[in-house]
Amino acid sequence: MRYLFTALGFVALLITTATLAFGEELVISWTKNPEPDIQGYRVYASDDLGQTWHQMKEVDANTTTVTIQVSEDRMWLFRVSVFDGSQENIRTDSGLWYNGLWKPLTRPKQIGVE
Numbered sequence: 001m002r003y004l005f006t007a008l009g010f011v012a013l014l015i016t017t018a019t020l021a022f023g024e025e026l027v028i029s030w031t032k033n034p035e036p037d038i039q040g041y042r043v044y045a046s047d048d049l050g051q052t053w054h055q056m057k058e059v060d061a062n063t064t065t066v067t068i069q070v071s072e073d074r075m076w077l078f079r080v081s082v083f084d085g086s087q088e089n090i091r092t093d094s095g096l097w098y099n100g101l102w103k104p105l106t107r108p109k110q111i112g113v114e
Helices: 002-010
Strands: 014-020 023-029 040-046 054-060 065-070 075-083 096-099
Touching: 023 075, 040 065, 054 065
Parallel strands: none
Antiparallel strands: 014 023, 023 065, 040 054, 040 075, 075 096
């Protein structure tokens, strides 16, 4: 199907984070694909710079946000594919990344000199 090869052109990904005791909870969201035959989306993650990809979530065509928990001690790459009953479009030339170790340091509070 023609739309599967252009489907991710409509996907704009965003990541928001919330700190957890054992890792990071990431909220990944994207813009809904307007094609009528879409059945859903699959979210993949890689922690080895894209050598291997693991399917983290599969959602229906009306869902545009997923929450994923990852460890903070490595870099994560993410990608979202779109699928129908017979095909899945996975673009290997785009995606997004997250590295918990690169978060800015928090500023000290209530520090003073006497």
